[in-house]
Amino acid sequence: MKIFNQIGILLGVWAGGEVVSQLIKNIINIPGSILGMIILFLLLQFKILSEDKIKDVADFLLGNMGIFFIPAGVSLIQSLGLIKENAVLLLSCIILINITVMIGSGKSVDFMIKLKEKKQAKSEEEIA
Structure with missing residues (x-):
């Protein structure tokens, strides 16, 4: 019964995302599944929904994602x-996007490290 409850929660959140998507489709067109993931994230982040309530089904789905x-x-x-006809263009895009993601990730990590160092230095100054 626990598994059915967990599946019900996930399906309910997904359905809620679909409903919100239909309500706001004239303003912004976001798929309901994406909105459902955002809603699930917010529910977990603000402790409205406990991770234990969906853990078993989520682990199963993540384990079988392939x-x-x-x-x-x-x-x-x-x-x-179609892929063969556009192979050069596709490979160029893939390489360019990967380089962009690597640079963006590196810059983000550098920024977070510097932010953490500043926070630690500030807390050490307050202690001293």
């Missing part, structure tokens, strides 16, 4: 001709 990529893989195989 299954959810099968339809995308099949679709890629069906589009192999």
Whole structure:
């Protein structure tokens, strides 16, 4: 019964995201599944929903995430001709995006490290 409750919670949050998506579709078009994830994040972050309430089902879904990529893989195989025609463009985009992500991640980590060092220095000054 515990598993059904956890599935029900996740499906309820997803359905809530779909409802919100339909309500705001004239303002901004965000998929309901994305809004559901944001709602779930907020519920967990503000301790409205305990992690224990969804842990078993979430662990199962995360452990078997590869299954959810099968339809995308099949679709890629069906589009192999299109991919071959645009291989140079696709590879260029992939390389450029990866470089951009690496640089952005590095800069973000540097910023957070400096922020943490400033916070530690400030707390050491207050202690002294």
